[in-house]
Amino acid sequence: MTRFVDPNPDGEGETEALDPALRPVRLDDYVGQDRIKDNLRVYIRAALQRGEALDHVLLSGPPGLGKTSMAHILAEELGVELRMASGPTLERGGDLAAILNGLGPREVLFIDEIHRMNRAVEEILYPAMEDFQIDLILGQGPGAQSVRLPLQRFTLVGATTRSGLLTAPLRARFGIHCALDFYTPAELKKILLRSAERLALDIEDAAADELAGRCRGTPRIANRLLRRIRDFAQVETGGRIDVALTRRALERLEVDARGLDAMDRRILEVIALKFDGGPVGLSNLSAAIGEETDTIEEVYEPFLIREGLLQRTPQGRVVTSGGWKVVGVEPPPAKGGLFR
């Protein structure tokens, strides 16, 4: 099933590759996450004043909330280069050692999906983060020698959609933790209006409000829906994006009034109707809807939980009374009673 509001990076190409202009470049362009931004401003200034590298930063949160954007911004604000790597593509310790050895002073190394690094790679990272050195083993057997290689002081920026999967020693080596949260409709409206301006779109204020409330609290989805609505506007209203057109387009895209898409509703429906509202284990749910467990946990659930439609309990996933309402069915009396 293709999921229109899928905030996964594999759909990232569309918005982010075609419209790099939509990515915020400076901290001031980055809408929302005010507490995080305020603190980062202080840390950046202090590091710059001391002429030191910024402490290591861990960015966590659901897909599409602005982790990669923030990594770029940090390098920009620090006035240094950003080097990019990704947890799953670093196969051997040597791969990472080579990247670390190539870093200039105070540069930023961004490792995306840092929870998906293997053990050997992770172990290179510990002394690199803590003491700015790596220990290389040369040769094998009794003749093997350990050589200590000093590194430039650098900033590691790690991004993860699953901070719970980070090992304790890795997590402990980040001095700054930023947990990004879903955006408010007002923040999303700001992002949408800015994107519309950059794309030279003619959008009514009320249409921006409508869309802002229906993009799952996620800037990437906001921008993606805006691009699709632009297509409908071009064909149906000569380019003008008004409320009526926005509603029509969202209906065609199967995005409902609160921003849930077909897959969100399907998850709630399956738990409610096939599993009597739950609790159902993640692997059973995964089999029933034909979606990977990781994807369910990373992409779909955070928003459903945040909206109070679904709960994670030790016994499994449970649909709340709000979730039953979305499904449009009365819960069985015993189950419904739990949440009343």
Ligand SMILES: Nc1ncnc2c1ncn2[C@@H]1O[C@H](COP(=O)(O)OP(=O)(O)OP(=O)(O)O)[C@@H](O)[C@H]1O
């Ligand atoms: N705070 C923000 N202000 C304005 N636009 C934003 C903001 N955060 C994200 N965006 C927009 O959303 C897009 C997606 O953000 P980004 O790629 O940084 O998300 P991500 O958290 O790295 O997602 P993933 O976990 O999938 O890698 C950006 O290209 C940008 O257009």
Ligand SMILES: [Mg+2]
């Ligand atoms: Mg990213």
